[in-house]
Amino acid sequence: MFVSYKWLQEYVDLTGVTAKELADRITKSGIEVESVEVLNKGAKGVVIGHVVERDQHPNADKLSKCLVDVGEGEPVQIICGAPNVAKGQKVAVAKVGAVLPGNFKIKRAKLRGEESNGMICSLQELGIEPKLVPKEYADGIFVFPSDAPVGADALELLHLDDEVLELGLTPNRADCLSMIGVAYEVAAILGRSVKLPERGVHENHEDVHHYISVRVDAQEDNPLYAGRIVKNVKIGPSPLWMQARLMAAGIRPHNNVVDITNYILLEYGQPLHAFDYDRLGSKEIVVRRAKAGETMVTLDDVKRTLTDDHLVITNGSEPVALAGVMGGANSEVQNNTKTVFIESAYFTSPIIRQAVKDHGLRSEASTRFEKGIDPARTKEALDRAAALMAEYAGGEVVGGVVEANTWQPKEVTVTITLDRINQVLGTAITKEEVAHILTNLQFAFTEDNQTFTVTVPSRRRDIAIEEDIIEEVARLYGYDNLPATLPVAEATPGKLTAYQAKRRKVRRYLEDAGLFQAITYSLTNEAKATMFALEAAAPIRLALPMSEERSVLRQSLVPHLLEAASYNRARQVENVSLYEIGSVYLTNSESELPNEKERLAGVMTGAWHVHLWQGEKKAVDFYVIKGILDGLFALLGLENHIEYKQTKREHLHPGRTAEILLNGKTVGFVGQLHPIVQKDFDLKETYVFELALSDVLHVEVEEIRYTAIPRFPSIIRDIALVVDEQTVAGEVQKAIIAAGGQLLKDVAIFDVYKGDRLPEGKKSIAFSLRYFDPERTLTDEEVTAVHEQVIKAVEQQFGATLRG
Template sequence: MFVSYKWLAEYVDLSGITPEQLAEKITRSGIEVESVDVRNEGLKGVKVGYVVEKEQHPDADKLNKCQVDLGEGEVVQIICGAKNVDKGQKVAVATVGAVLPGNFKIKKAKLRGEVSNGMICSLQELGIESKLVAKEYSEGIFVFPNDVEVGVDALEQLGLDDAVLELGLTPNRSDALSMLGVAHEVAAILERDVKYPEISYESSNEKASDVIAVRIDAADDNPLYVAKVIKNVTIAPSPLWMQSRLMAAGIRPHNNVVDITNFVLLEYGQPLHAFDYDRFGSKEIVVRRAKAGEKIVTLDEQERTLAPDHLVITNGNEPVALAGVMGGANSEVQADTTTVLLESALFTAQTIRKASKDHGLRSEASARYEKGVDPNRVHAAAERAAQLISLYAGGDVLEGIAEVQTKTFEPVIVKTTVEKVNRVLGMDVSAEEMKSILDRLQFGVELDGTTLIVTVPTRRGDITIEEDLVEEIARLYGYDNIPTTLPVGQAFPGKLTSYQEKRRKVRRYLEGTGLYQAITYSLTSEEKAGKFAIEKTDVTKLSLPISEERSVLRLSLLPHLLEALKYNVARQIDQVALYEIGSVFLANGSNKQPLEKERLSVAITGLWHSHMWQAEKKPVDFYVIKGIAEGLFDLLGLSNQVEFKQATRDDMHPGRTAEIYLGDLFIGFVGQLHPSVQKELDLSETYVFELSLADILNVEVEETRFEVIPRYPSISRDIALVVNADVVAGEIQKVITQAGGKILKDVSVFDLYEGDRLEEGKKSVAFSLRYFDPERTLTDEDVSKAHDKVLKAVEEQFGAILRG
């Protein structure tokens, strides 16, 4: 919600408080102000000028030579390239010395030999977004109405001498989706009064109910519908002040009638719609569910196919609007419209949400209906719009309204006690102070002893239980006033569990290896949910997802981690190394909460080391990612229990992937992405691993034991074994370790050869073996006995022979 400071000042006294101070107070009371945009910050020297003469530039077809009066008794020459500039216009002129957005300074210049003393500006050049500029001025300069005085500050006339507060509203605070709602909030914070606009106009003798009737066939979806009729309307641009306020709120101006409906939407939070009465097609409004396959062309000129769960406004025969979302092109207010049929209605949130989602239409109206509007502002908003149309479109408002109301709307009564409030807050707020806070919010309050009986106005639909009242009292009393206390107990509080300590060690280790932590969404699409999952189950679907891309809970961290890699690489970052520790969600049967398990994922692409001075670049490879995993297992004391086994997995490289086992338990995998996946993501060679962190950290590990530095030397022997090409080196290493006995301490692979010196289907794997006894010096005979056992074991198991 964008809130104009100057507009807000019309409803509540803001004297003595700056926009920045107001933003701070609103944020401290519970609604975050995300930014304060001073619209004329850095701008100066822009005046309203009058184009006295315009003629073609003698040496340029697309330039005009304009003589402009700046209200100082002197006419200056300005060269302008806008197609719509003309004699007799009042325009925004950046004079010599003026500063425009981007610190663009205006200087006296010569354009094709002609002097130019300034610049005639478009709204875009004054810092207004193109999408907010009225279509007639979207490709040229802005022209002021004739009643604007020449020489005055153009920024002030355009409402740019203002500050706009952007409120980050949570879904429950729909009351603050209107200027009056924000005014109530600010008035409560500042302890001041709210001033509502005065509504008065002269109505004609003709009655609205004589020219239009309302029938509701879907009362559950539409409990209240109000229609007013305004005749003899003249369609024209809305007043400049109204256009400025709409643009400040992020809405593009159209014409006086449409702008008034949008203005009242922002003012009251009540969506309105204006139909052309003569194009409506009947004298009866019928609100009903759509028929299957029924079609409507909406205002965006898109034909849409409707379903029975969509609510439509019809003329009795065909739809003229998708209720609460968008009007139809067949009844649109146009330049020749003379009679306006004005709709103000209450639609249920679920119905509007369904239609908005199905058609991909998100409007200011649907956003408010989805979160809930105040039913007691439906009539007031219609009257306010009628007043403004009468005033600024010259319309004659027909007496009364045509309406149907099938439900009454009474304020909610909520009770709480002083003791309850203070107990929850840990404070000592008096009953009188609580009553004062609720009075400031304009809630009806009765104090019965220590019981607060609160009548909540219908504009605050988020207040339904006593905990809501506790929150209201707390935030306006001031969260800063809640006392700080230390916990009391016999033991020191805050000790980490063993699991938490290990998780911290894992984070420190991964960051020490050069990885950056990432935090990605837990929600994903059905297509991505099952990819790379260690445990595959059915996905857990959301009942009401925001979008298809965020419709199910993830089974793996890697898909979104790879999206983060793709995002960074696309921005020319040539080395990206990320890790994430987070939860995945495994289905646990229908109508049950999913099981939540913690995972660790790592994804690396690009360069691993880059030393420009030494002209050395090392790209990431399988041994880098495997080394990180091995270092992690070593840190946790699990090296002797972990085994890597060659494997084939979906979306992983078939020759560079291994599954990881903790004893017999499968805990994850490591390897390179499949080349087709890398190509799809526009990545170079990318290596990943995902581990079941919960399984790893819950393993009980023996305490570290320290040994005396050995006094006796070790003996190393190297062997090269010729085996069949399909024999896995890790299996050979395992057999060697078992056969070598107690004195064989280390076994490592240091060479692999496959070539023309070996017969086809064979390979040579070389191992280095280190023998050692901490109690004595080993003899050659001791080592030979153990070594012979090793050779015999590999020969029996794999048919291995020593390579000569």
């Protein structure tokens, strides 16, 4: 809601309170003021000028040479490029030395050889948004009314010497979607009274019932419908002050009749609609649900197909408006309109919300109906609009109001004790202070033995229970004045769960290792949804996707990380290392809700280490990314539970891919992208991994136990075993560890050889074995005995032979 500071002064005395101070006090009382905008945006030196003469520029077809009286003696010559400038107009003139928004300073200049002493301004050049400028002035200068005084401050006449407060309203404060509602709020904050606008209507001696009748068939949707006839109106521009207030509130002016309905919407929060009476096509108004398949053309010239979920205003046979949302083109007020039927109604929120949703037509009017208006103001707003049309459109108000009214006002009363207020707020507020606050809010109440019985005004639909009254007392007493108290209860300090702590460890480790965290979409397309998935599952498609590229829930994090790597590479970021912790979505059938499982994935491409000064550069390879995972598993205490097995997976390189097993169960994979996939993503050699993080972090591991550094020397024996080329080195290593018993403390592979010196189909794997006993020094005989057991075991299991 945009609130003009100067306009607000008409309802509440703001003496001694600046716009910024008022914004601060409103915010502290519970409604956030998001900004305070100065409308002139720093402009100055702009006056009203009278175009005395206008001639064609001798050297330019699209320029005019104007002689303009700016109220300073002799007229000055100004060159103007506006197509609508003409003799006799009153226009905004930025004199030499003036400043326009954006700190644009006006200087004396020559344009195509002719001197120009100032600038004739459009509204856009004075800082008004183009979408708010009246259509007739959208491509040219603004023309002031003929009675505008020459030399007067143009910014003041346009009400640009004003400030606008933007209120960020929560859904419960629909009462502040009007100037009067904001006035009640401000008056309560400042402890001042509210001056309501005069709405006296001078009626003629005719009877409105001779002109039109009203019948409401859908009474649940429309409990109150009222209307007035204003005849002999003259369509033209609305007063300049009204146009300025509409533009300040974000509404474009149209003509006096339409502008008055919009003005009342802002003033009272009551949406109105003006019909051209002569174009209605009948003398009756019938409000009903639309028929399924019924059509109408709305004011935006769009043909709408209606359903029986929509409420329409009809002339008895065909719709003339989509109730509370938009009028029909067949009854629009036009330049030749003579008689106007003004509609003021109370439509219930659900019926309007449904129409807005179905037709995508949210407007200032529908917003207020959706959040709920005050039915008590419906006829007040109607009278005020009729009075304004009589004054500013030269109309004649026909006597009486035509209405259909089944609305039954429900008085809301809330009873609360002073003790209850103080108990909740932790205060010692007196009953006099509470009474003062309720009086400022203009809530009727009685007090008996410190018990308040409050009658809630209909404008405050958000007040219904004790806690609502407590909130009102708290915010007007001042949140800053509430004492800070600790809760009286047994409290357990918050902490991370074991799972959360481990996940945080994982993040820190990966970032320390040089990977950057990425957060990608949970939605992808059908082709990428199942790529790299650890588990087979049915794709889950959205019922109403944003686009086909975001139509299916992902089953792997890797595809989007590859997109991120590709995006970076396309922007000359060659070295990319990313990880993501996020959810994938798995289900067995479309009828089941998906299971959400947490995954950890990473992608690395380019150089792993670059030190240009020392000439060092190490490219990412399989063992770099596997080494990072090894470090992660060691951090989590899982190094003895993890196993890598060579495997083949779709989309990954057939010879450089391994599955990761945790206690024999597959929990992930690591490997190089298949060259075809790399090409599809426009990447160079790229490595990826993905882990079922929830499975990894939920594993119970033994606590770390520390042992003393051995005091006795160890003995190292190296062996080179010749085995079949297909033999997996890890399997051989397991056999060595099993056969080595307690004396064998460490086994490491340090060489693999294939070549001419070995028989075809054979390879040599070299192991370094370290033996020691923490309690004594081992003898050669003891180590030899165990070492021979190791050699015998690998000979029997793998047919291995020692390489000479």
